[in-house]
Amino acid sequence: MKKLLLFLFTAGIMSVSQAQIQAPQPSPFTKIEQKVGLTDVTLEYSRPGMRDREVFGNLVPYGEVWRTGANENTKITFSDDITIDGKELKKGTYAIYTIPGEKEWEVIFYKDAQNWGNPAEWDEEKIALKATANTMELPFEMETFTILIDDLQNNSASLNFIWDTTVASLTFNVPTEAKAMASIEKVMNGPGAADYFAAASYYHDEKKDLDKAYEWIKKSVEMGNDAYWVLRRKSLIEADMGKIDEAIATAKKSLAAAEKDGNQDYIKMNKDSLKEWGAEQ
Incomplete structure (x- = not known):
């Protein structure tokens, strides 16, 4: 009897320890699949909220590498080679990092997309492409960080990074x-x-x-x-x-x-x- 009670007690502890509590994530995960012309573009990222915080220049400092979202790397995948500002970016999956500025952002396509946030050791040789995104001020606040694949044309589209009252836009061209x-x-x-x-x-x-x-x-x-x-x-x-x-x-x-x-x-x-x-x- 004692052995049976011990077994049931142990099984009960294991059952509790294996249970998973379900709760909403503070920065929900999003996946977008978009056809641009004949090219498949997939975007995966987590979306932090403002929550009454000052975002750019504070939560996200100017002039420093930002993970461009939350949690695991923000990833973008292109099914074809594309071009940005006349520079070629080979097809594949990249982490997107940005360096926000007050008037423009530097957008970095990084070959290693398996990091949690910024890499422990930044490797310049893993940078596939750097480009400049122009910024505009919105007439309203965007509470949740948002990336849109917008301005869809047969041969191009725009990546729009939107948060707080800022939008940074980068055009890419597809073949x-x-x-x-x-x-x-x-x-x-x-x-x-x-x-x-x-x-x-x-x-x-x-x-x-x-x-x-x-x-x-x-x-x-x-x-x-x-x-x-x-x-x-x-x-x-x-x-x-x-x-x-x-x-x-x-x-x-x-x-x-x-x-x-x-x-x-x-x-x-x-x-x-x-x-x-x-x-x-």
Whole structure:
């Protein structure tokens, strides 16, 4: 009996010691996955709050390396080589460190992203790239430290570091055009209707070569790809080429197909374009 009681007592202690108390973290973890052009960008960081503290110049001193968040390294991962201010940053995962200043920040992409906060020993050889971020004053306070991947373009985006009344912005460029052109050239050796549509759409969006875009969109339609969104694109290309009569005829076909499918967005877009081009409806 004594052995049984001792066993139960020991088991009870082990059970209590293995239990984990769940409580919210003071600096919650955040993970953001963003597609910029054709490049995957992943951002992982912890978000401290102001909590009535003076942030920059006090909690975060000016002129000193800051972990740029809380807890483990703030990490950013690029699936392709990118450029910042004309300098190349190889694809991979980096820790982001910053040196805040009153008018600008130095942003450091550090090859070792396995630290808790700043490295115990800073190694200049592990710096992959340094860049300067311009700062602006916000008309409001951001209570929780925030990093946004914003101002999304086909070939670029911005990293915005926001806390208190400060935002520091850094633009990076991705190799969308090179990847898209390589893909188009490869696929054009044996393209299907969807490939012709994708290539025409890219050329049209980037204002590269309307004649080529028109040739490809016609081939797509001729191969049976006559969905209303394809016809919509064809009408826009025709209009940009000055082929207004053709654009009106194509838009009417797109409108009829959209009405049949009940797609209100394409119904409105086509009607707006037909009105703009002076068509009788």
